Structures are given as structure tokens and as C-alpha cells.
Amino acid sequence: MLPIANTGHQTNEEIRDKEVLLISESGEKLGRMSSQEALRLAEERSLDLVKISPNAVPPVCKLMDYGKYRFEQTKRAKEARKNQRVVEIKEIRMSPSIDVNDFNVKLRNAQKFLAEGNRCKVTVRFRGREMAHTNIGQELLLKFAEECGELAVMDKSPKLEGRHMSIFLSPKPVKDAKK
Secondary structure, X not given: OOOOOOOOOEEHHHOOOOEEEXXXXXXXXXXXEEHHHHHHHHHHXXXXXXXXXXXXXXXXXXXXXXXXXXXXXXXXXXXXXXXXXXXXXXXXXXXXXXXXXXXXXXXXXXXXXXXXXXXXXXXXXXXXXHHHHHXXXXXXXXXXXXXXXXXXXXXXXXXXXXXXXXXXXXXXXXXXXXX
16 A cells, blocks of 8 residues: 555554554444554455544544545535635725715725625725814714615724724625525
8 A cells, every 4th residue: 555645644554552442434333452453454444544533542543545535635625615705805995075976986886895795994084184073084984884784784883093084894694585
């Protein structure tokens, strides 16, 4: 048999314990036996002896086709990566003195981002004397969140950090049509 790359499981001759608890390929307990006897049994059945629980007393080993097991593990991991989706955070920046049309353009962009399933950070930047009127920025952000209300939920209320006030919008969870 060719050696398989080490991935954390001890296999065949790597198992140095005197006694192991053996489990067959179908999952039934074969009982306690010496590791040499377990290895001989594995070779008779042309399978690998794999230590699956090294911390148990005695360590638990299982008879399996380790190459096939590793292939299925990588296949499962690949499938899981394929099905997961990375959620990006898109940022929209405004000033407190933004015009209506500019506000509507930013709103449409945010709605597009939210429809794609991304989170949105909406920020109002205060410059110079605008810092004296942070309430205008807060009203602007609340209005923005209200306009996006059917697509998104506001994670946090407007928060002032230095010269920036921001909110986070997350897309509403999609209800399954099957229910």
C-alpha cells in the first residue's frame, strides 16, 4: 500500500498504542485488542486502520478505506465552499447638505446593493461648521433607512464617530415561498 499524506489521523503502522478499541467498517464494536492484531485484521480485509479518537482510553480505531474517506471529505468541503456566499459591506457617503436628486441616486444604489444581498454602511461626513448641526445628519440617515425599509433593517441607530455619522443596513431575511 502507498502511504497517504498525513492529515492529522494516524493510520496503520503509525498507531503505536499497545491496545485499541476497534470498530468495524460497518460501525459495530469489535472490542479491545492489541494494535498489531487490529492491523492484521485490517490487512485481511484490505482496509486501513485509522485512529479516530486518540484521547480515549483505550484509543478508538476504525477499519475504513482511508483514501476514499479523504476523497469524500475534500469533496464535502468543496461543496460547502461552493454553497457559501460572502456578504460584502458596501459604503454610501453623503454630506448633510445633499440635494434631493443626489439623495435619490444614493438611495437607488443602496437598494441595488441590498437586493444583491450585501450589507450597506451609510455615512454622513461633517465638515467645518456642519459639526454644530449633527441633528441634520441624523435625520438624513433615519430618512435613508426609512426609504430602504422594505428591503432592509437597520442594525444600529445613527452613531457619531469623529466627523462621521453612520448606520448599517442589512437585507431582510428572504421568506421561503414553500411554507
